[in-house]
Amino acid sequence: MTDALLALREVAKSFGDTVALSPTTLEIAEGSFVAIVGPSGCGKSTLFNVIAGLLAPDAGDVLLAERDVTGTTGHVGYMLQKDLLVPWRTVEDNITMAKRLTGRVTNEDRAEARRMARAYGLGEFLRHYPSALSGGMRQRVAFMRTLMTHQRLLLLDEPFGALDAQTRLEMQQWLLQVWRDAERTVLFITHDVDESIFLADRVIVMSPRPGRVVADFPNPLARPRTVDMLTEPDFIALKGRIMHLLHGGAA
Amino acid sequence: MKTARRRLGLVARNVGVPILSLVLVLVIWQLIVVGFHVASYVAPRPRAAIDSVTQNWSVLWPLVLGTIRETVYGFVVGATLGFVLGVIMAKVSFLQGLVYPVLVLSQAIPIIALAAPLVLILGFSTAPKVVIVAWIVFFPVTVNVLDGLSHVDRDLVNLAKVYGASRWRTFWQIEIPATSTPLFSGLKIGATYAVTGAIIGELAASDGSSLALYQEHANSNLNTAAVYGTTMVMTAIGISWFLLVVGVEVFATPWRRRTVARRWPWRRGRDLTDH
Ligand SMILES: Nc1ncnc2c1ncn2[C@@H]1O[C@H](COP(=O)(O)OP(=O)(O)OP(=O)(O)O)[C@@H](O)[C@H]1O
Ligand SMILES: [Mg+2]
Numbered sequence: 001m002t003d004a005l006l007a008l009r010e011v012a013k014s015f016g017d018t019v020a021l022s023p024t025t026l027e028i029a030e031g032s033f034v035a036i037v038g039p040s041g042c043g044k045s046t047l048f049n050v051i052a053g054l055l056a057p058d059a060g061d062v063l064l065a066e067r068d069v070t071g072t073t074g075h076v077g078y079m080l081q082k083d084l085l086v087p088w089r090t091v092e093d094n095i096t097m098a099k100r101l102t103g104r105v106t107n108e109d110r111a112e113a114r115r116m117a118r119a120y121g122l123g124e125f126l127r128h129y130p131s132a133l134s135g136g137m138r139q140r141v142a143f144m145r146t147l148m149t150h151q152r153l154l155l156l157d158e159p160f161g162a163l164d165a166q167t168r169l170e171m172q173q174w175l176l177q178v179w180r181d182a183e184r185t186v187l188f189i190t191h192d193v194d195e196s197i198f199l200a201d202r203v204i205v206m207s208p209r210p211g212r213v214v215a216d217f218p219n220p221l222a223r224p225r226t227v228d229m230l231t232e233p234d235f236i237a238l239k240g241r242i243m244h245l246l247h248g249g250a251a
Numbered sequence: 252m253k254t255a256r257r258r259l260g261l262v263a264r265n266v267g268v269p270i271l272s273l274v275l276v277l278v279i280w281q282l283i284v285v286g287f288h289v290a291s292y293v294a295p296r297p298r299a300a301i302d303s304v305t306q307n308w309s310v311l312w313p314l315v316l317g318t319i320r321e322t323v324y325g326f327v328v329g330a331t332l333g334f335v336l337g338v339i340m341a342k343v344s345f346l347q348g349l350v351y352p353v354l355v356l357s358q359a360i361p362i363i364a365l366a367a368p369l370v371l372i373l374g375f376s377t378a379p380k381v382v383i384v385a386w387i388v389f390f391p392v393t394v395n396v397l398d399g400l401s402h403v404d405r406d407l408v409n410l411a412k413v414y415g416a417s418r419w420r421t422f423w424q425i426e427i428p429a430t431s432t433p434l435f436s437g438l439k440i441g442a443t444y445a446v447t448g449a450i451i452g453e454l455a456a457s458d459g460s461s462l463a464l465y466q467e468h469a470n471s472n473l474n475t476a477a478v479y480g481t482t483m484v485m486t487a488i489g490i491s492w493f494l495l496v497v498g499v500e501v502f503a504t505p506w507r508r509r510t511v512a513r514r515w516p517w518r519r520g521r522d523l524t525d526h
Contacts, residue, residue, distance in 0.1 A: 054412060073414075074413075076413065080406060080410075084404070084406055086425065086429070088504070098414045101411050101415075101416035101425075129506040129509065129510060
């Protein structure tokens with residue numbers, strides 16, 4: 001029917017009287033990087049939890065590669081602002097955690113984890129426990145763990161929300177590099193409009209009460225993205241339109 | 252070189268300081284007994300108490316072994332039972348409401364009152380003492396395991412779920428390791444009480460020979476040195492057991508004090524399969 005990796009059809013979710021997500025239809029193309037911005041409480045995380053299968057929607061279907069996965073788990077990579085690394089496992093064992101939870105960690109898995117960690121600057125820390133890592137390093141490990149799920153769709157819920165501005169910018173560039181290498185589809189929630197434009201091919205804007213999609217902007221910026229683009233007219237123009245939707249009152 | 256020196260410092264602090272405090276206790280004991288001219292039938296000098304142990308070691312040793320056996324068996328039974336109960340209560344919430352009051356009630360019963368019916372049921376064997384020790388040990392383990400399991404980060408459990416983990420895997424890979432701190436707290440509390448439980452059991456449910464009765468006997472003979480000496484032996488058993496549990500904890504939870512994982516010889520093959 002479609003070429004989309006992920007398709008949501010009229011997906012809705014309420015908690016009692018709170019309409020967290022009003023019927024939402026959305027398609028995400030394979031290989032794309034899509035950002036979702038919106039004020040607190042507009043249902044972004046709820047949307048992710050429905051896609052991931054943690055929450056069953058009240059109505060609607062979630063299709064992944066044309067397969068109905070509504071209300072089931074085990075089909076996406078998922079990462080939160082909290083890195084959720086387990087303190088009792090080394091960096092290497094944290095990276096391979098998905099396999100440990102669902103099957104058996106093979107030597108190939110370990111080798112892949114090591115290769116990845118070395119390629120992305122954590123080779124020295126494979127045998128370290130997470131307590132020895134900085135916030136940025138921990139988020140990198142958490143992202144590698146997400147990649148090691150080998151899922152085509154990765155849901156990242158404000159993954160850099162807790163980092164300082166400097167580290168955040170480094171992490172954004174790092175993420176773009178890894179994303180290019182890994183050829184995955186990314187859905188990325190953020191409060192940071194700059195971040196959404198810097199990273200994504202498409203920026204989806206949501207509004208609260210009831211949570212819904214109010215705009216869907218294609219991003220005109222070319223790739224690869226550079227820090228200089230943060231001040232380009234195209235960037236500023238898109239940022240202006242998104243900011244207007246978020247804070248201008250017109251919705 | 253530097254790490255070797257630091258390790259030496261650590262050993263000095265973790266072993267040296269406790270030994271120092273032990274010596275201090277003996278010194279103060281000695282000073283009080285000598286300084287206040289305490290009669291030897293009221294309180295012996297440390298030396299006399301220690302001698303009473305070493306001189307009677309051949310008589311004491313089998314009794315000590317008996318107490319150790321009761322302590323260890325009771326602890327293992329109690330800790331296992333406590334763990335299982337904690338898990339069941341954490342996982343089946345209606346059982347939690349049902350069982351918890353009974354457990355609290357069980358701890359309100361004076362242990363001495365428990366001994367008589369236990370002897371009737373189990374006789375004067377090791378069994379009633381094991382039951383008494385287990386009775387004391389399980390409770391802190393259950394309470395701590397229940398508490399620990401109820402406080403595992405929901406987001407972490409959800410993450411495992413998103414990955415497609417079964418409840419069984421999530422339990423063993425996430426929930427149990429996440430509970431290790433309270434679990435070991437419960438075990439350590441249990442370990443400190445275990446010997447006390449064994450001695451109470453020996454007092455209340457012993458027909459012939461036991462460490463507790465040996466002490467009673469010494470007491471009725473006004474052999475105060477032996478009374479103190481036996482107390483020292485009992486204390487030593489208790490401390491050893493506690494230290495053993497602490498040792499297991501240190502070994503089992505390396506991430507709490509290390510930044511880099513240990514290298515195990517039997518895992519070296521795994522570490523080398525790289526390219
Ligand atoms: N488990 C729940 N039970 C009840 N209400 C919930 C639950 N989860 C979310 N909500 C409500 O649903 C609405 C959307 O929540 P959601 O977490 O999806 O927002 P969000 O867009 O992710 O916000 P933020 O940017 O702060 O993370 C909020 O009003 C929230 O209070
Ligand atoms: Mg959220």
